[in-house]
Amino acid sequence: MPPIDVMPRRERLEPVRILELAEQLPGLIFQLHRNEDGHLHFPCLMGSGTRLLDLDPDRLAETAQPALERLHEADYPRLMAAIERSERWGTPIISKFRLTLPKESCRWIAVRAQPQRVEDGVLWHGMMLDISEQVAEEERLRTLSDSDALTGLANRRKLLKRLDEEISLSNRHATPLSLMMIDLDHFKTINDTWGHLQGDEVLTELARCCQALLREEDLLARLGGEEFALLLPLTSRRNALHLAERLRRVIAEHTFGPLGAGRITVSIGITEHRVGDSRDNLLQRADGSLYQAKHRGRNRVVGDG
Ligand SMILES: Nc1nc2c(ncn2[C@@H]2O[C@H](COP(=O)(O)OP(=O)(O)OP(=O)(O)O)[C@@H](O)[C@H]2O)c(=O)[nH]1
Numbered sequence: 001m002p003p004i005d006v007m008p009r010r011e012r013l014e015p016v017r018i019l020e021l022a023e024q025l026p027g028l029i030f031q032l033h034r035n036e037d038g039h040l041h042f043p044c045l046m047g048s049g050t051r052l053l054d055l056d057p058d059r060l061a062e063t064a065q066p067a068l069e070r071l072h073e074a075d076y077p078r079l080m081a082a083i084e085r086s087e088r089w090g091t092p093i094i095s096k097f098r099l100t101l102p103k104e105s106c107r108w109i110a111v112r113a114q115p116q117r118v119e120d121g122v123l124w125h126g127m128m129l130d131i132s133e134q135v136a137e138e139e140r141l142r143t144l145s146d147s148d149a150l151t152g153l154a155n156r157r158k159l160l161k162r163l164d165e166e167i168s169l170s171n172r173h174a175t176p177l178s179l180m181m182i183d184l185d186h187f188k189t190i191n192d193t194w195g196h197l198q199g200d201e202v203l204t205e206l207a208r209c210c211q212a213l214l215r216e217e218d219l220l221a222r223l224g225g226e227e228f229a230l231l232l233p234l235t236s237r238r239n240a241l242h243l244a245e246r247l248r249r250v251i252a253e254h255t256f257g258p259l260g261a262g263r264i265t266v267s268i269g270i271t272e273h274r275v276g277d278s279r280d281n282l283l284q285r286a287d288g289s290l291y292q293a294k295h296r297g298r299n300r301v302v303g304d305g
Pocket of ligand 1: 150183184185186187188189191195196197198199200203224225226294298
């Protein structure tokens with residue numbers, strides 16, 4: 001008995017049909033050639049993504065320059081380094097970059113390409129995909145994981161991250177850095193008297209109130225419950241004390257919805273970074289100052305030292 005042919009029969013595609021198919025691809029397939037003197041051009045570009053580029057493929061077959069000019073300036077060095085690395089080590093290019101387009105602001109593109117050494121240089125065979133939606137979603141998730149759901153402020157996680165960065169900058173450049181702990185006074189009574197929902201309103205309003213007095217580079221975070229932290233880069237203890245006093249006064253005079261003015265007060269503890277301080281040292285000292293402010297009667301500011 002003849003063997004049964006279990007292999008599926010593939011339809012043979014005419015070259016013209018392959019071209020039609022390639023043009024429908026949701027992205028772009030390409031060959032990028034770099035000759036010995038570094039000149040780049042695209043001998044082949046196919047896929048619906050070529051329309052996104054809005055550039056003449058015949059021109060790109062001569063030089064990649066018009067496409068390179070569309071690269072976001074912050075991504076240009078990284079992509080060029082990826083090309084160099086790929087050429088030198090024969091490893092694939094795996095990267096992403098932003099393209100500045102004439103009609104839109106910019107799109108994120110992922111690229112993957114395999115190098116092949118050819119007689120007069122290197123030829124990459126690769127594909128590009130528009131990943132702008134995916135990048136936007138990642139950004140949204142990152143923001144979510146770094147922020148406090150009630151107030152929209154940074155959360156503890158974000159504060160600790162920034163604190164590490166700022167401590168390292170402060171150590172390297174010997175620049176001042178201060179940290180404030182802000183805690184609502186007798187918040188339990190507010191909740192018990194006005195209800196938890198109104199308590200939430202107070203927390204949100206307090207966040208707005210503080211934020212309005214801060215600079216772009218300051219970071220206000222909600223650590224949890226009714227405790228907030230304020231990180232102040234390039235700020236000495238003396239200046240932090242001034243700001244804290246201002247915050248304390250503004251909050252004590254602010255009208256918090258139906259509670260009116262004068263009901264909400266905060267206690268504030270401050271410390272300034274000292275060379276060699278760890279993150280925990282700084283947090284502990286700021287906490288110690290806050291404890292002192294509570295202990296001395298609340299609605300006041302205490303700096304350490
Ligand atoms: N509404 C609201 N209340 C919260 C939230 N998180 C914590 N709390 C409440 O905050 C109150 C904190 O109470 P305590 O730790 O005793 O502090 P306090 O009453 O502010 O007293 P002092 O800090 O000593 O002035 C508790 O009643 C918590 O239930 C929140 O997200 N929303």
